[in-house]
Amino acid sequence: MTTTQTSPAPARARLSEWWQRRWVRIAAVVLVALIALGAPLNLTQYAVYQVTMMAAFAVAVLGLNIIMGYGGQVSLGQAAFLGLGAYVSAYGVTHGWNIVLVFVAACLVPAVVGWLIALAAARLRGLAIAMVTITLPIVGIPLARRFDEVTGGSGGLTVSFMQAPEWTGLATDQWRYYVVLAVTVAFFLLARNFLRGRMGRALAIVRDNESVALAMGVSPYRYKVLAFTVSALYGGCAGFLYLVGVQYVSPETLSFATSINILAAMVIGGSASILGSLLGGVYYVLVPFVAGQVNPSRAAMYSGIILLVILFVLPGGLTSLPRALRRLRRRRDDGPGTRSTAAAGPADDGGTQAEASSQTERQQR
Amino acid sequence: MRQHAVRILAIAGAATLALSACGRDSGGGGGDGDGGEVEASPGITDEEITFGITTPLSGPTAGPGTCTVAGVTAYMERRNEEGGIEFGDGQTRTVQIRSYDDAYDPSRAVSNFRQMINDGVFGDILSLGTPTNLAVMPLANEQEVPQVFLTTGASQFSEDPEANPYTMGLVPTYKGEGEAFGALLAEAGEPITVAVLAQNDDFGEDYVEGLEAGIDGSDVEIVARATYEPADTSIDAQVTDLADSDADVFFNANSQHNLAVQSLLQAQQLGWTPRVFLPSNTSSVSDVLEPGSADAFPGVYTTQSAKDPNDPEFADDEEVVQFQEDMEQYASNITTTFVPHCAWSYAAGAALEDAFTRMEQPTRESFMEAVRSIEDLDAPMLLDGVTINTTEPGVPPISDVEVTEFNGEKYEITDGY
Numbered sequence: 001m002t003t004t005q006t007s008p009a010p011a012r013a014r015l016s017e018w019w020q021r022r023w024v025r026i027a028a029v030v031l032v033a034l035i036a037l038g039a040p041l042n043l044t045q046y047a048v049y050q051v052t053m054m055a056a057f058a059v060a061v062l063g064l065n066i067i068m069g070y071g072g073q074v075s076l077g078q079a080a081f082l083g084l085g086a087y088v089s090a091y092g093v094t095h096g097w098n099i100v101l102v103f104v105a106a107c108l109v110p111a112v113v114g115w116l117i118a119l120a121a122a123r124l125r126g127l128a129i130a131m132v133t134i135t136l137p138i139v140g141i142p143l144a145r146r147f148d149e150v151t152g153g154s155g156g157l158t159v160s161f162m163q164a165p166e167w168t169g170l171a172t173d174q175w176r177y178y179v180v181l182a183v184t185v186a187f188f189l190l191a192r193n194f195l196r197g198r199m200g201r202a203l204a205i206v207r208d209n210e211s212v213a214l215a216m217g218v219s220p221y222r223y224k225v226l227a228f229t230v231s232a233l234y235g236g237c238a239g240f241l242y243l244v245g246v247q248y249v250s251p252e253t254l255s256f257a258t259s260i261n262i263l264a265a266m267v268i269g270g271s272a273s274i275l276g277s278l279l280g281g282v283y284y285v286l287v288p289f290v291a292g293q294v295n296p297s298r299a300a301m302y303s304g305i306i307l308l309v310i311l312f313v314l315p316g317g318l319t320s321l322p323r324a325l326r327r328l329r330r331r332r333d334d335g336p337g338t339r340s341t342a343a344a345g346p347a348d349d350g351g352t353q354a355e356a357s358s359q360t361e362r363q364q365r
Numbered sequence: 366m367r368q369h370a371v372r373i374l375a376i377a378g379a380a381t382l383a384l385s386a387c388g389r390d391s392g393g394g395g396g397d398g399d400g401g402e403v404e405a406s407p408g409i410t411d412e413e414i415t416f417g418i419t420t421p422l423s424g425p426t427a428g429p430g431t432c433t434v435a436g437v438t439a440y441m442e443r444r445n446e447e448g449g450i451e452f453g454d455g456q457t458r459t460v461q462i463r464s465y466d467d468a469y470d471p472s473r474a475v476s477n478f479r480q481m482i483n484d485g486v487f488g489d490i491l492s493l494g495t496p497t498n499l500a501v502m503p504l505a506n507e508q509e510v511p512q513v514f515l516t517t518g519a520s521q522f523s524e525d526p527e528a529n530p531y532t533m534g535l536v537p538t539y540k541g542e543g544e545a546f547g548a549l550l551a552e553a554g555e556p557i558t559v560a561v562l563a564q565n566d567d568f569g570e571d572y573v574e575g576l577e578a579g580i581d582g583s584d585v586e587i588v589a590r591a592t593y594e595p596a597d598t599s600i601d602a603q604v605t606d607l608a609d610s611d612a613d614v615f616f617n618a619n620s621q622h623n624l625a626v627q628s629l630l631q632a633q634q635l636g637w638t639p640r641v642f643l644p645s646n647t648s649s650v651s652d653v654l655e656p657g658s659a660d661a662f663p664g665v666y667t668t669q670s671a672k673d674p675n676d677p678e679f680a681d682d683e684e685v686v687q688f689q690e691d692m693e694q695y696a697s698n699i700t701t702t703f704v705p706h707c708a709w710s711y712a713a714g715a716a717l718e719d720a721f722t723r724m725e726q727p728t729r730e731s732f733m734e735a736v737r738s739i740e741d742l743d744a745p746m747l748l749d750g751v752t753i754n755t756t757e758p759g760v761p762p763i764s765d766v767e768v769t770e771f772n773g774e775k776y777e778i779t780d781g782y
Contacts, residue, residue, distance in 0.1 A: 046483030053476070142594050145566060154566040154595075155521075156471060156496055158503050242472075248500040250471045288473070289480075296466045297431065297699070300423040 036181060040174040049245060050285055052177045055184040056241035058281025061266045062191055062274065063234025067129075068263075069272035070195055071227035072207030073122075077133030078262045080140045081110040081232045083254035085239020090157040090249050091150060099161070103183075106240035107233050114232020115225065122224040129228070137256040144251040156250025159243065180241045187237055192274055194230070203227055268310050270319030279318040405727040408487025412449075414721075415461040417481035419474050419501070420493040420516075422466035429706040433491045433516045434464045435696035436710025437717070439688075442695035450718050453725040453735065460717070467492075471500035478504060488513065488729065490717070491535070491710055495519040495567065498532075506531045511729055513736055514713040514762065516706055518542070518646075519567060523761040531733060534761035536709055539571035539644065540578070542668040543618070545766045546642050547579015549666070550614065553782035556584040560612035560639070562603055562628065564620055565592040572618035572644060588612050593624070600624050601631050608637035615639040622652050629657030640664040640782075645705065645766075654771060668766040669776060670751045671708035676775055684745040709763070712744035716753045716762065748778075 018024060040048045064078045085106040092102035121132040144151045151157065164175030194200055203223050205213040210220040243249055252258075265284040270276020291302035314320050408415045418437075421430035441460040444450050449459040463486060465477035474497035478489060488511030492498055495517045502522070505512035506529050514535040515522050522534035550557050561576070563569030569592065577587070589610035591603035604627075607615065615632060619625045625647045632638070641662050647653055648667035659665045672679050679685045688711055700707070719742050720735040739762065742753040751765045770779035 044483055046479045049476070049479050142596060145594070154496060155499050155519075158500065160503065160507075246472050246475050246500075247503070248471055248475060250496045250500065252470050252496065253472060255470075289476075292466055296464045297422045299466045300468070 037178075040170075040177045045171070045173050048173045048177050050289065052173070052180045052245045053242075054281045054285045055177075055180045056238050056245055056281070057262070057265065057284040058278045059184055059187050059234055059241060060238035060262050061269060061280035061284070062188065062277035063231045063238065064262055064266050065272065065274075065277045065280075066191065066195070066234065067227045067231035068266065069276075070200065070203055070207065071224060071231075073224060073227065074127060074130035075133045075228070075231065076130055076256070076259050076263065077136035078231070078235050079256070079258035080133075080136035080254050081114060081235025082239040082242060082258070082262075083140060083144070083249065083251075084110045084113060085236030086243045086249040086253055087144065087151055087157070087239070088236070089240045089243045090159050093159045093161045093243075094157065103237075103240055106243075107236045110236030110239070111229050111233035114235070115229040117232075118225040118228035122221055122228065129224075133259075134256070137254050137259060140254040141251045144254060152250075154251060156248055156252075158248050160247060162244050176244050180244055183237065183241060187234065188274060188278070191234070191277075195274070199223075199226070264307060268307065268317055270317030273317065273319045276317050276319040283318070403726050403728055406487060406729040406732075407482075407485045409458070409727045411456050411727075412458055413461060414458050415463065415486050416488055416490045417463045417465060417477075417484070417486040418491050419465040419467045419477035419481070419489065419497065420491070421469040421497075422464065424468040426469050426493070428700075428702065429516070429704050430469075430493050431700040432702075432704050432706035433493045433710045434462065435692065435699040436707040436712075437491055437714045438462050438699060439691040439694070439696040440711050440714025441717075443691045444714075444718065450721050452721045452727075453723045453731075454727060456727075458721075467494070467497055469494050469497060471496045474498070475500050475504065478510075482508065482510060487511070488732065490514050491516055491713055493517065493706065495521075498522060502529055502532050505529075509729060511733055511736070513733075514716065516709060518571070520571060520761075524759055526737070526758050531729075533736065533755065535713055536761060536763055537645075537668070537670055537766045538575075538761055538764075539568060539618075540575035541760070541764055542645060542766055543572040543575025543577075543616075544579040545575075545668055545768050546616070546666060547576040547581075547585070549579075549768050549779070549782055550585045551580050551583035554584070556586070557614060557782070558586055558588045558610065558612040559614040559616050560589040560607040560610050561587055561591070561616045561618070562600070562607060563590070563592050563618040565594055568620050569618045572616075576616055587616075595621065597624070600628055604628050604631040605635060608632060608635040611637065613639055615641045617641060617643055617647075619647050620644065622647060622649070625653045626657040629653075629659060629662075633658065633661045638662050640666065642666045645669060648776070649704075650771070650775060659771060660773060665771040666768055666779060667771075667776060669705075669769045670748060670763050670766050671705045671712065672746050672748060673705070673775075674703055674708070678775075678777075688746055708746040712746045712753065712763070715744040716742055716755075719753075 039051060043051070060078055060082050063081070064075060067073050067075045088109045089102050089106040092105055117132060121129045145154050162172070162176050162179060164170045164172045168175055170178070195203070202213070202218045205216065205218055206220045206223045213220050242253070261284060265280035266277065268283050269278070269280025287303050287306050288299060291299040291306070294302055310318070314324055316323070418434050420433050421427050422434070441462060445459040449457045451457045463481070463484065465480060467474040467477050474492070474494070478501045481489060489501065489505060491514050492501070492512070493516040498512070498515045498517055499521065501512060509531055511531050513533040515533070516535055518536055518539040520538045520540050522532055526533070550559070559576070561573055563573050589607050589612060591606050593600045593603055617625060617628055619628065625643060629641065638661055641659070641664070643653065643665065645668050654665060672682065672685055674685045674689055688708070692707065716739055719739050720732065723738060724731050724735040737755050739753055739755040744753045747753070747763065748767055751763060751767070753762045754764070755762045757764070767778050769776035
């Protein structure tokens with residue numbers, strides 16, 4: 001990771017230099033980990049529940065980011081995979097399966113469904129995947145209602161599992177939080193390795209230019225199918241985590257509105273960004289809560305206002321905030337003459353993120 | 366390198382200390398009252414008791430949802446203005462109502478319920494919706510938090526007080542409505558044919574089950590059946606099938622206004638003009654009957670348990686006048702349009718007051734005991750002869766319904782088939 005800092009501001013240079021030091025980075029990671037581990041011991045039950053749900057939705061957002069942010073394909077069906085994962089988990093729990101088996105099934109069943117859908121949908125170009133995925137909630141909700149022996153019909157399924165084992169000495173909500181946290185961290189690390197490795201680079205080429213990808217011996221079709229399958233797998237995993245938190249699933253979980261909200265959370269967090277996925281999960285849970293605190297009757301309106309403000313001020317999502325601040329400060333520090341160097345900017349993650357988000361914008365249009 | 370390791374360890378150590386410094390608050394929250402020797406539950410003090418409502422305040426069901434908040438708020442604010450309510454333990458308390466929007470989404474209802482507990486609310490009252498309340502029910506009973514007077518016609522909430530001691534419905538069940546109409550047909554003592562259209566979910570099934578129970582053993586016969594999905598946009602095909610039977614009665618267990626209108630129009634177009642039954646949710650004169658030109662049918666029936674303040678017959682009714690005044694004064698910032706849920710919510714306010722007077726300790730347990738011992742309370746805004754009674758297990762507090770018939774302008778109590 002090479003940085004070509006051209007900035008003249010000494011204070012900022014010192015700060016970024018400091019950040020380059022290995023031990024500072026490690027310390028930051030350790031600090032964040034400690035906060036994450038210590039949080040449930042100090043928060044109220046409700047706050048722990050909320051953080052648990054943030055983690056669950058962060059996984060769903062990350063899944064969507066893999067197909068949309070990194071793969072460049074618009075998917076509007078993430079809630080369907082989340083719901084499917086939750087239903088599979090609920091079915092497994094009520095039939096007394098081993099919890100590990102429940103988890104594996106909750107990930108694999110949606111992944112297989114996603115794979116089958118992608119096999120057909122990825123053959124089409126442009127917005128075809130969006131059109132195909134838009135039908136998933138439309139088909140899913142009546143199916144969930146109709147097969148009431150399996151799904152509990154429109155009344156949904158209530159489960160009670162993941163009680164804290166005696167030996168931990170934890171309250172149930174704290175135990176659930178740690179389980180969800182562990183799975184979330186594991187899935188985020190897996191996604192990071194996947195996206196930074198050979199497959200991630202191939203996926204980026206497919207997104208940016210399919211002809212180039214073909215010329216380099218990368219099959220766009222296979223990579224789109226792969227990305228979609230992984231995305232569905234993450235959706236299913238998020239469904240399992242959702243069930244751990246909420247302990248209830250109903251057809252409404254599959255609804256189209258949930259998909260759109262996950263998508264909005266992804267764009268707000270930051271498209272094609274792993275950190276952005278995490279922020280998206282936080283946004284998904286936090287904003288309706290804050291809006292409800294202001295005025296319960298107008299919560300939806302306030303959520304909408306917050307959404308619009310973020311999109312206007314930070315089109316690249318929340319992860320672009322440091323970059324936006326840096327740009328702002330540079331504009332203030334430097335005279336107008338040095339604009340051109342500022343535009344060249346540091347070629348770190350921020351740069352690729354900017355490209356990626358403009359890419360998604362293009363896709364959405 | 367070693368120096369770095371030392372620094373990391375130092376920071377980690379400091380952070381661990383900071384985090385473990387304050388252990389988790391053992392919870393509890395409110396309860397500084399000293400009602401005798403027992404410890405007060407959260408959400409109640411010597412001056413105040415706080416309830417929460419999780420209900421749709423946005424989305425398609427927001428109309429009835431806001432009404433469930435408005436009615437009880439109007440009732441309680443009036444009492445608060447007068448100085449509060451004297452409880453069974455001798456303390457006079459005011460009643461605070463907090464509302465939480467769940468947009469009819471069960472996961473948000475669960476989240477709201479947890480938030481209520483966090484906010485130190487004594488209990489969940491009047492929350493509207495079947496799937497939302499079903500999702501909350503296990504949690505409420507696990508945590509022993511009252512979840513009472515729920516505005517939903519599903520039978521699960523009042524059915525089994527032993528399994529769910531902290532949960533109770535409020536309004537007549539869909540089954541009860543269907544049964545009342547079935548009984549009306551059976552009373553006629555003549556062979557009647559019925560065509561049934563039902564929404565393909567618990568709502569529709571409950572109505573049909575009730576109808577079947579009501580006509581059991583009589584000459585009334587169901588000759589045709591059809592169902593539709595709640596998400597369907599057209600039910601012309603189903604109505605056409607049913608019209609083929611040329612039944613005397615069209616039993617229309619439909620929860621969607623637009624589909625109810627469509628079914629009435631389609632039946633007329635086919636020249637089928639039976640007597641029609643509509644659920645109380647879907648029988649509004651202005652939203653369903655007028656656009657559906659219901660005058661064409663020889664009779665349109667529904668069931669009713671609350672007074673309609675827009676009905677000129679009740680214009681001078683004392684309860685209705687008081688209700689209108691309270692709504693205007695205390696709840697006009699919540700809603701200004703009337704649906705029956707406003708009246709039910711208002712009546713539930715009276716039921717709560719009745720329970721408070723018998724609540725001898727400031728605990729949730731004592732509250733549930735008091736709530737389960739309301740006997741034939743003549744609550745305001747309910748039709749004459751309809752009372753609130755919680756002593757009979759397995760049925761909701763308001764279980765009586767009157768079958769009413771549309772007379773061209775409004776509904777009035779029917780004098781038989």
